Amino acid sequence: MSRLTKLSDQKWSPQHAAHLLRRASFGGSPEEVDLCYKLGMETSVEMILLGRQPGIPQRVNVGRLHPKLEKTLPQLGKKYSSSLDDDLKEYDKRLFSLQNSWLDRMIGVGAPLEKMTLFWHGMLTSSYAKVQTSSFIVRQNQLFRSMAYGDYRELVKKIVVDPAMIVYLDIDQNRRTKPNENFARELLELFTLGEGNYSPDEIKKLAREIVGYSLRKPKEKVEFKDEDMLGMENNVGFSDKVKRLSKTVDSIFKKRACGHLLCRRLWKFFVSVDENPLAILSLTEILRDSKWQMKPVLREMFMSELFYADKIVGQQIKSPVQYLIQSHKEMHAQQLDKKCAYYTMEKLGQNLFNPPNVAGWPAGETWINGDSISARYKLSLMLSDVMQRNGDKVVKLFYSKMKQDRVAGLIKMMDHFLPVTIPAEKAKLLLDLAKGAESEADVHKMVQYMMCMPEYQMC
Amino acid sequence: MLGAPLSMGAGAGLTSFLGQSLTGIAQEAIDIPILNDDARGHKILVLIQLDGGNDGLNTVVPWGNRRYYQARRSIAIKETDAIKLEGIKDNQGLGLHPELNYFSELFKQGKLAVINNVGYANPNRSHFRSGAIWESAMENASWMNEDQLRAQTGWLGRYFDQCCAGEGNLAGVYHGKNPLSMRGESFRGTSVADLENDPFGYMKLRNDLMSDPVFRKLQNPASGGEPESKLKFVRDVSKDTLSASDKMRKFLADVKQRGNGFPQTGLGKQLGLISQFISQGASTRVYIARIGGFDTHSKQLAGHAARMKEINDAVQAFMSQIDVIGVEKNVAVMTFSEFGRQLKENGTQGTDHGAAAPMFLIGGGVKGGIYGNAPKLKGDMVADFGGLVHEIDFRSVYRSVLEQYLGVSSSGIISDVFAPMKLYT
CATH class of the missing domain: 3.40.720 (Alkaline Phosphatase, subunit A)
Structure with a gap:
């Protein structure tokens, strides 16, 4: 299998740098795009794979769970039975504070790391609506963050014993004698092999394997019956639960189909909802060759010519979270505006930690309809109002550029906000505005117009 | 009205441009x-x-x-x-x-x-x-x-x-x-x-934006058509939303809540x-x-x-x-x-x-x-x-x-492999 053709250094342009930042991160300020361009593709990609915004000297604090929280977690299971139905407000408040702290991180220097964390949240997802215990959700989110660029197989092993997942997919309710197939099915269908690559019988067998992960009675004794797991590996001799689980996951990963689903999901998330089967096969091969390490796959993808192709750049519909964070970065907002964040979660269709179902977040055209597009425009206006109150750094920058040269200033501004070429008649409208711009307020109005265009929905 | 050849001085150019575009909007709105x-x-x-x-x-x-x-x-x-x-x-x-x-x-x-x-x-x-x-x-x-x-x-x-x-x-x-x-x-x-x-969510858009001719024109798809793409899809939705919105406001004004x-x-x-x-x-x-x-x-x-x-x-x-x-x-x-x-x-x-x-x-x-x-x-x-x-x-x-x-032929909608039930007299 051939590797993907790498983009040559000669072709690397500021537009490419902006594209890399938009996709592998949440976009950047004009300075960040400039720095990324100057660093070149390879250095920028390596920095992204360290989880940080290219060119920003700060280290990213990956953070870990508070040691106390980690220790007490198994006992926290008791809390889970308490119903929050009685107090929906309290539930909403807790959810929103969880969301805010994550969105805050996305705006910071570790944006690329958070983008990858968002990928995992969409693939190995759990929902707060069912889990209902904030500390479990925090713990799962931190698991994704700490293993974001790590080992896929290890991450799958950890997700089986992740408290949020245990509750979300009824792992704790699965008994050898009274099986509940919920988790076993999703483990194969959505987390590893993909639909069509396993049989109903394999699900039944797998369900009998993943038992004894109760949050309430962690010491429950489990007796395994030895059987041929997925036709690949026999678990004879592994009575220890942890080792046995590890072997079970290993045997799933030995299936030929494994890895393909992950690479398809990566392609859809970072490149395009329209799959490129050959490229995905190449990536799958790299993933398997590297023993399930994420970095080689991502490196190959972010440096490939395909990634920077005309039919890719600016042709992805922004997810609501992308829309929120990217517009913050483009407007040079250093801090999350909580009102805008709340509006995004409520009205744009992506309520973090509450995915619509176990398949995670949809993508592409499903984000857009009459409701969501008007909500998006309203969000643009809300955020631009906030920025105006805070001194409008970006507007000042473009106003000063425009005073030197109207056309050049406008082109810079369009490059910054709009990832695609716009139709001539629209460009003419904006040019008329640029020619007539007499004040910062006029340029501010232009930013508002650009952020309320169909082209601004693209990334 | 649209495209009517009117001769006027340069000073009236802008007014006529605006007038035309507004007429255009009124006509578009009728299609829903x-x-x-x-x-x-x-x-x-x-x-x-x-x-x-x-x-x-x-x-x-x-x-x-x-x-x-x-x-x-x-x-x-x-x-x-x-x-x-x-x-x-x-x-x-x-x-x-x-x-x-x-x-x-x-x-x-x-x-x-x-x-x-x-x-x-x-x-x-x-x-x-x-x-x-x-x-x-x-x-x-x-x-x-x-x-x-x-x-x-x-x-x-x-x-x-x-x-x-x-x-x-x-x-x-x-x-x-x-x-x-x-x-x-x-x-x-x-x-x-x-x-x-x-x-309809359309009320989310501010009134002043809705009636702003520049905003409205910026929603348009490229004139002369363009190939199918994600962007074209967004442009189409955006334009439809706008014209549906104009109609919906009138409708909602009539609806007594x-x-x-x-x-x-x-x-x-x-x-x-x-x-x-x-x-x-x-x-x-x-x-x-x-x-x-x-x-x-x-x-x-x-x-x-x-x-x-x-x-x-x-x-x-x-x-x-x-x-x-x-x-x-x-x-x-x-x-x-x-x-x-x-x-x-x-x-x-x-x-x-x-x-x-x-x-x-x-x-x-x-x-x-x-x-x-x-x-x-x-x-x-x-x-x-x-x-x-x-x-x-x-x-x-x-x-x-x-x-x-619904009283239509289902040919082209559902395969005739599936015989219709008789649920209606």
Whole structure:
């Protein structure tokens, strides 16, 4: 299998740098795009794979769970039975504070790391609506963050014993004698092999394997019956639960189909909802060759010519979270505006930690309809109002550029906000505005117009 | 007016430019009809989509079958609790979930069709794939992979493309995410978001922005057409939204927000709004309402009962409103879910993903009664994995609704491999 053709250094342009930042991160300020361009593709990609915004000297604090929280977690299971139905407000408040702290991180220097964390949240997802215990959700989110660029197989092993997942997919309710197939099915269908690559019988067998992960009675004794797991590996001799689980996951990963689903999901998330089967096969091969390490796959993808192709750049519909964070970065907002964040979660269709179902977040055209597009425009206006109150750094920058040269200033501004070429008649409208711009307020109005265009929905 | 050659001085140039563009807007807005004086005559279908896989056996309860009680020691509906379907010679030992008391009234009045064992061959137990199979309703859908399914159009989308060309996207109105069932080659449907206060979401746009000619022009697709792309899609939606919005404002100004006695539940609010559309004579032909929470893997009794009650109460409020408006013959309600659940309960007082299940069809002149056999729950009528084998293909139900209710040919919409049922007299 051939590797993907790498983009040559000669072709690397500021537009490419902006594209890399938009996709592998949440976009950047004009300075960040400039720095990324100057660093070149390879250095920028390596920095992204360290989880940080290219060119920003700060280290990213990956953070870990508070040691106390980690220790007490198994006992926290008791809390889970308490119903929050009685107090929906309290539930909403807790959810929103969880969301805010994550969105805050996305705006910071570790944006690329958070983008990858968002990928995992969409693939190995759990929902707060069912889990209902904030500390479990925090713990799962931190698991994704700490293993974001790590080992896929290890991450799958950890997700089986992740408290949020245990509750979300009824792992704790699965008994050898009274099986509940919920988790076993999703483990194969959505987390590893993909639909069509396993049989109903394999699900039944797998369900009998993943038992004894109760949050309430962690010491429950489990007796395994030895059987041929997925036709690949026999678990004879592994009575220890942890080792046995590890072997079970290993045997799933030995299936030929494994890895393909992950690479398809990566392609859809970072490149395009329209799959490129050959490229995905190449990536799958790299993933398997590297023993399930994420970095080689991502490196190959972010440096490939395909990634920077005309039919890719600016042709992805922004997810609501992308829309929120990217517009913050483009407007040079250093801090999350909580009102805008709340509006995004409520009205744009992506309520973090509450995915619509176990398949995670949809993508592409499903984000857009009459409701969501008007909500998006309203969000643009809300955020631009906030920025105006805070001194409008970006507007000042473009106003000063425009005073030197109207056309050049406008082109810079369009490059910054709009990832695609716009139709001539629209460009003419904006040019008329640029020619007539007499004040910062006029340029501010232009930013508002650009952020309320169909082209601004693209990334 | 548009393009009329007017000679004027340079100073008047800008005014004429603005004047022209505004005329242009007024003309565009006409292409989506909201109110239609003839609309009261047209047939309306309201689909209620039960997300998660509704447990058919606890919805239409086979209380006369001991295998049901053997398979469900802890979650069966007791014979004494089930509302027995009376009034027909052979009720086959079937009854309704105890919360469905209004449905039993409808049944007595001959306005409810209970269609047993509806499903399809080669059943899929993935929510996503089975949902897509029901929504696309293509002949070979259950043999398609995920990507092939994703590329399909929906059965209602094909209906709109074929039978309602020129009516615009308001012919189909849905709640929640864009449903595959309403996706056509050119048809998309219109979404309704915050049902209580902001029926079309369009009010979210500020008034000054809405009337700003620059903003409006920036929404336009490229003139002279452009190839299909994600961006073109966004541009089209954006432009449609704008012109629909202009119309909706007028419409909403006329709608008196009255307390119409609908339950303040998710489904109650959705049906409440739909009834307002109907009472205003909206030209919409199909509405999709959704209710979730049917993926009852554990402790299902209470949760399932709450969902049944929500449906019962919402449909009751809706049908009485339809009665008041006086369009009963022209409004039909149909329920469906992506699959039923397995016969045997699992280890956690719940049920896992199954296959065939019953459907309800209400009003619009449907011939009430029980269609198909009561589930046999034995032998080859239970699949290896424990789901029920279908006896009636869901596409036969769709065909009956299309041909005998909506009054169109289903050729090109549903394959004629599936013979239509006879649900209407």
